[in-house]
Amino acid sequence: MPQPKYIIDLDRIASIPSEERQKLKPITDKFAFRVNDYYLSLIDWDDPNDPIRRLVIPNEGELLEYGKWDASDEEANYVVPGCQHKYGTTALLIVSEVCGAYCRYCFRKRLFRNDVKEAVSNVEPGLAYIAEHPEINNVLLTGGDSLILGTPKLRSIIEQLRAIDHVKIIRLGSKIPVFNPMRIYEDEALLDLIRTYSTVEKRIYVMAHINHPREITAEACKAFNALHEAGAIVVNQTPIIKGINDDPKVLAELLDRLSWAGVTPYYFFINRPVAGNSDFVVPLKRAYEIVEEAKALTSGLGKRVRLSMSHASGKIEILAIEDGKAYLKYHQSKYGHYGRFMMLDCPEDAAWFDDLPGSEQYWKPVHEATLV
DSSP states (O other): OOOOOEEOOGGGOTTSOHHHHHHHHHHHHHSOOOEEHHHHTTOOTTOTTOHHHHHHSOOGGGGSOOSBTTTTOGGGGEEETTEEEEETTEEEEEOOSOOSSOOTTOTTGGGGSTTOOOSOSOOHHHHHHHHTOTTOOEEEEESSOGGGSOHHHHHHHHHHHHTSTTOOEEEEEESHHHHOTHHHHTOHHHHHHHHHHOOSSSOEEEEEOOOSGGGOOHHHHHHHHHHHHHTOEEEEEEEEOTTTTOSHHHHHHHHHHHHHTTOEEEEEEEOOOBTTOGGGOOOHHHHHHHHHHHHTTSOTTGGGOEEEEEETTEEEEEEEEETTEEEEEEEEETTSOTTOEEEEEOOTTOOSGGGSTTGGGGSOOGGGOOOO
């Protein structure tokens, strides 16, 4: 298949009526818009509530006052430009501020503003920091989308990481397997890069972002298979998103189809309270119920997924929400509290850890803490 054409102007999408495009213009003035014609072809334009449409086409709810640009306080995790170090063994390199398309719920939509520059073209400071910290054994290339980078640039970064002996795992955060699967299976240089540097002792993982089973097309499966044959391990993570996948049958189908394609279900996330995201919010109690109902419909392979919140203080796993109580555990902790169990009151409308009364006793504000 030919490579898809990218679109950054809503006026080029004739399937959206002119009057609606005019209504959406204030949103694209505030939040970046980008999509490609392959992904647009997955939309059922006769359905105004089509989940694929909702993923990438702006909606007026994005202008409602809600949340903040950096809901997980990632700014506090930068150790050098372009490199975050929140958890002891893991570092993030922000290598791109561009994606194959911009998901409307994106928790890093701040990166796509003209006045923000977190991604860096020069990753040398980050690589030097990683080399100086032997506790870091895995590095996530993210952004933006790591696979939007040209293969020569990606090769340069991966070669330098592989020269650091204590880096055992390289992770590529990407939605390209479903946004533009041809970028993967038609790029022999990319597949050769993975074959060379994903070894039996030091693997490359692709951290896919697949939100809905309709994204798993024949082309996407071909991309998964190409990655598998090249030696990459593919896992998936998605938030629970109102109007997109907040349905047990939809999530169960996603878990099944991922498992059938050899893609490990890794995380379900609670959608972060990011500016412009109010229309995508699912309360904690409902999200937990949806996930449990979905897991009841799938095999043990699908049940491996964990429901978590990526909070400023760490990844907080939701173990259960029953009888007005939330039962939680730190799955990762910025402050060294891995495994800490928490039981908190859970109001019906609570949608984030900070909404739970008493949650503040379990973590320190960013300015009072240091990396452990």
